[in-house]
Amino acid sequence: MKATPALERTAKSLERTGETVATTVVSVRRRMDIAMLRWQARMDSRAWDRSLPWFTAVVLATFLSLLALARSQDLGIGYQLGHYLQAADLMDRGFEPVVSDLGYNLFADQGAWIFWPIAWALRVLPVAGTLLVLQSVALALGVVPIWRIARGPANLRIGAAGALMAAYAMHPSIHNLNLAGFHPEALALPALMAAYLASQRGRWRLVAVLVLLVVATRSDLGLAVAALGLLLVGEDERTAGWSLATFGLTWFLVMSFVVQPMLGDGGYPHLDAFARYGTGVLGIAVGMLGDPVGLVSDLFGRDGFDKVLLLLAPVLFLPLVRPRYLVPVLPLLALYLVADVPDDGFGNPQQDVATLAFVFIAATYALMRIGTPGVSRILVDRRVLTVIVLTAVVFFVRDAESSPYEEPWDWGRRSSVDVARVSASVLIGDDARVIVPPEVYPLVADRDEARVLRPTQGFLPGLDWPDRFDVVVVDVESMGWTASEARMFESRLILMDFRKRLDSDGVRLWVRRPGY
Incomplete structure (x- = not known):
């Protein structure tokens, strides 16, 4: 049956409309791409390269500081802050910093020697506020080495580097650590990434200073330094890599099993976390080897799965694309996963510090791997970058203690x-x-x-x-x-x-x- 002229005219009209809409969409997308490329070209300069990460760090530090101070005002901050308040008070009065809630010297707990100079500064500064702001600033500074690694060794364009900074700024572990009281190991996060960046530039004296800062925040971060050394060995920096690995492992062993027991009650203060495997260091090691099924069960239990998911998912599992940048820190992560440590209400985010540094180093090189070489930089599909940012937003809203669901705009008001x-x-x-x-x-x-x-x-x-x-x-x-x-x-x-x-x-x- 032949179509009527009216139907033919309608069909042709719809066809022309569809073509017009498709042409308009393509045109808009092309204009957006051109505009984005122009903005990236303008920002792809030395001035922006130097200033943008620091500007981002200042904004993030201000935001995190306000959140922490507001939470402290309404008494929602982690109680661990009180341990350092008591230690600072005792040190100010010339006494040994024996924290009564812990039952031993503060430095016997984690070997956080960095608190010694901090305590001196607290003599003339408000204690609680200073500690919280210091921690927030340290966490915010992490965007700087991420940007530098992305723009330097990874050779990424502005968009990819910005997406990584955004993913870091919204990572739940960052926000949870910011509100979980005060933890000196927060200072190690930017230092660990900066140490890797300095090693890529051959600035070994700066590497030494940054590594000392890392281990001074927590003794078992010596294993993170050892992991950094092994990473450098894999990059053909064998002398420096093995030196760092040896130093990190030695620091961990000496501090954990010699110095900290001397300051405490004669034993490593965290052996109780592994009590289900045995008693004493040797007994625990034998117990782990003798019960591999139980060890694997602890490693891959629900809590461990949730922790690994929290670390990797907000960056779209990109580190799995370049696993060699992540593998060296896995033994330390496994140690944290099998340890039976009471949850402080925030998921013990202080244990995420070392792994988080390697996660973002690996994510940076993952974008380098999946990108395509341009004239002078590696180009990453903007759709991939958009998904990275959206994924970071989703997990921030879902898991961060400062999620909009927690109504942070109401913090600071006391009930x-x-x-x-x-x-x-x-x-x-x-x-x-x-x-x-x-x-x-x-x-x-x-x-x-x-x-x-x-x-x-x-x-x-x-x-x-x-x-x-x-x-x-x-x-x-x-x-x-x-x-x-x-x-x-x-x-x-x-x-x-x-x-x-x-x-x-x-x-x-x-x-x-x-x-x-």
């Missing part, structure tokens, strides 16, 4: 419970021996005796509490107790001659000795 916690801390005397919830701990940590009251400690106070503590702060919301559990706990306090001095919004201040 009635927060006001009650602050009021309780103000009423505590300076010399009182205290045990308090995690939220209150940083407020009262600058004294000789201060401990954290953790929910895992059970619902009844210890029989020795009258001899150990003058003040107990009970926070029903923080502890997650029911009304009956709180009454049972407090009835024991009454029998121990503690008296209630404050009761507000579930926060109760119990005092045993007059004057406290």
Whole structure:
């Protein structure tokens, strides 16, 4: 049957419309590509190369600092900050920094010698704010070596380098570490990547300084330095590589099994994390070798899987394209995965520092591998770069502690419970021996005796509490107790001659000795 003239005209009209739309879309895309190339060409200059990463670092440092300070204001920052507040107070008064909540010298915990000069600076600076801002600035500085590696050894264009900086700035581990109290190893993250960059430029004295900074933040980061050395060996820098590997491994062994035990109770302070394999270093090693199935189960369990996913997925698993840049640090990552370390509420992001540095080094070279050579730079498809940034956004929203779902714009405003916690801390005397919830701990940590009251400690106070503590702060919301559990706990306090001095919004201040 022959089509009517009206239908033919309609079909031709639709065909012309489709062609017009397709032509318009192609034209718009072409204009966008040309505009993007023009912008990249303008930015692909020495002035932009020098200033853009530092400008990004300043913006990111400001953002992270504001988040950390706001979270500290509403008592949502990690309680580990209190350990360093107490240590700084003790060192300022000329005492050994024995943190009562840990039970031993602060330097016996992780061998964080970098805190020594920091403590001197804290004598004239506000302690909590300075530590939080210092950590935020250190984390933000990581964008600089990422940019330099991307633009230097990897020879990438502005777009690819910018996408990597964006992925770093939104990585959940960065934001979680920023809010998890204070951890000196945060200072090692930019230093470790900068050490690799300096090695590519043959600046070995700078490498030595940066490596010393890395190991001074945490003793087991000596294994990260050893991993960096092995990476350089794979790049035919054998002398420097083996020297770094030897130094890093030696530092880890000497600090962990000689110096830290001398400062502590005579043993490596973290052996308990491997207690399920045996007792003592030799017993644990034999236990791991004797139970390979259990070891593999711990490595590839749900928690380990989630940790690896959190590290790799926000960068689109790019490090798997260049695994040789990631493999050297896997033994240290495996050590963290099998360690039974209590979650501090933020996923222990301090353990991500070493792996994260290698993840971004590997991701940079992965883009170099999948890109195509241009006139002077490696070109990476903008669709790939767009997916990298979108993936980073997705995992930031999903997993970061400063995700929009956490409503960070409301941080810094104290609830009635927060006001009650602050009021309780103000009423505590300076010399009182205290045990308090995690939220209150940083407020009262600058004294000789201060401990954290953790929910895992059970619902009844210890029989020795009258001899150990003058003040107990009970926070029903923080502890997650029911009304009956709180009454049972407090009835024991009454029998121990503690008296209630404050009761507000579930926060109760119990005092045993007059004057406290």
